[in-house]
Amino acid sequence: MKKIFLILTLSTAVLNAKSQDTLVSAFFGLDNGLPSLLCNQLGSQLDGMPVNFKFPLDALSLSETDFEVLDSLGNIHTPICAFLAPANENGENRTVLLLGEFGAAVTNPPVEVRVVGDLFTTDTLSGESACSEIINLNGVTTTNIIPLDDGPSLFFAQRIDGNLNECNSGTQTIQVAWNGGITPYISGDNESDLFQYYIGYSDSSGVLIPHVPISIADINDNDNFHQLCFSTSDEIVKVSMMTNTVEDPNQDPNLYSEIDISFCTPLTSIDDIVEEKKRLINVVDFLGRQSKGLKNQALFYIYDDGTVEKRIVIE
Template sequence: MQNLDMNARIARRASRLGAVLLVVSGAASSLACDSSSSEESEDSETSEGSGESEDGDGSSSSSGTTGGEEDTTGEDSTSTESSTDATGDDTDTDTEAGTDGGAPAVELLSAYYGLDALPATATALCGVPVGGEDGMPVVFSAQVDDATLDPEDFIVETQDGEELVPLCATLNPANEALELHTVLLAGPFGTAQAQPVAVEVVGVLDSVDARPLQGLRIEDITPLEDGPSLVFAQRFEPDTPGLAGECPEGTLQVVQLTWQGGVTGPGGAALGEAQRLGVSVGLEGGGSAIPIALADDDPDNYVLACLDVDEAAVFVSVAPGLFHDPGDDENPETMVGVE
């Protein structure tokens, strides 16, 4: 009995131990699964972290690319600035080139529709028949190079819009050394009822110092019925080449008057006392002087005022009604500065 009881107790203990072992084994298995799941979760998190890091690297790389694009844009901007600087340099160079020599641009100062019927003697000035044609002197601010002068250098625009080439363009009769600013144009330019409206230099015409006159244009043409006005005046020493013997002894300075067209006394008479006394020369100190003589009395548009004072002349004024053009139209009151 005791052996049976002992065996029964052993069997029960074994059964209990087996149950415990089963429980322990199950717990261990559960722990192993949990551990594996945890490791997988950690691996997953690590992988995700690594992915985020890669994304971050990718983002950084993309940002770097953007920065590179910005740098490229910056380089383009620098290139543009360089181009602008180069343009600026070119502009400065052009400006400097335009001012080489220091001479100002030449101006077309006057166009004077002085005669609607030139005398037959004008043919001698032009070298081609121009008797009965219109005569129109044009005055430039610089002397004209005769070697570049040709009628085709000019067009005269008529009132109805027609553009005419003159039959003649000459520096005669104002062809002395200190003259040469005035070109006489001759041709069928209009009538008293339909007068010319513009003159333009269209050919290769130069001044004596090689400044271009091409492109100069004037639309303010003095009409046929008006008399001549002064265009400009220049001051010279009495011993200037070209003035020898022109003025009387005692002359200390000479002022050359340039009119719009040829001038004489009334009816073609020589210049006299009335004309001399009608010229007043303003002086640098504020006073004025009357010329002691008027010289170079030939039928062109230049007159010399001979002065016996050495204080510099600064302007000239002329009373009206004293100087007449070839059509016998008299001058208005007129005044110009002295260069």
């Protein structure tokens, strides 16, 4: 009997991950301020460091061994554990919380975070205005480390629609993300009061028109994401936050912060990208296990330029 083998390339990311600004920042949020029980260990208090990405991450590919933290004395630290929680709802998954020992704030603070394992991004969901590509982040680094005594700032914003939208009123919803966990800074404020300090801006022939949200959603869940509910039909293109309105877990208040809304500008054609010669370095299944390939099984082909190809061989 004659057999026909068909290889389907379902999605191909041909962008070199090392050339992207996918790893936005790391925030030295707490110095020996978290219990080691969070990592299912007994012992001393741990440092906490949120690491922030432009694209959402594949939770199944995440491991603490995917990261290294370099301190100012040249010591390399591997986190004890790593979580997407608490910012792990649909439409989030852009912040990894690293726990471990990463140096001391005064004598040897962290100065660089490196991705050293096969950590993958994933596609955005329906209802997100931002784009994403499926890429392997192995080799990506950042020296944008926010010191312990600095306050939080905005690092990401997008428009949210459909099932991701948690606003009960308004005509458009903007999701914003901070580079560290936040709570209200002003005495007497609850998280539901924070909407009044945000300002959204629409663009009218180059002039930014301010709009104050009518309410705020996605609150009281101990993460770094908010959803801002606007009544205007004018498209919001930027969001800002007034100074001294939120604080991080170290009780450092924010400075004035602003961020542009991310809108998807997809590639017009896969042929528009000139792909350099690349070398296959690994083939893994959906769980990240090495595989020689089985019929009717989805496999990920990993190349040395950061490219990942998802293939299915059908008999």
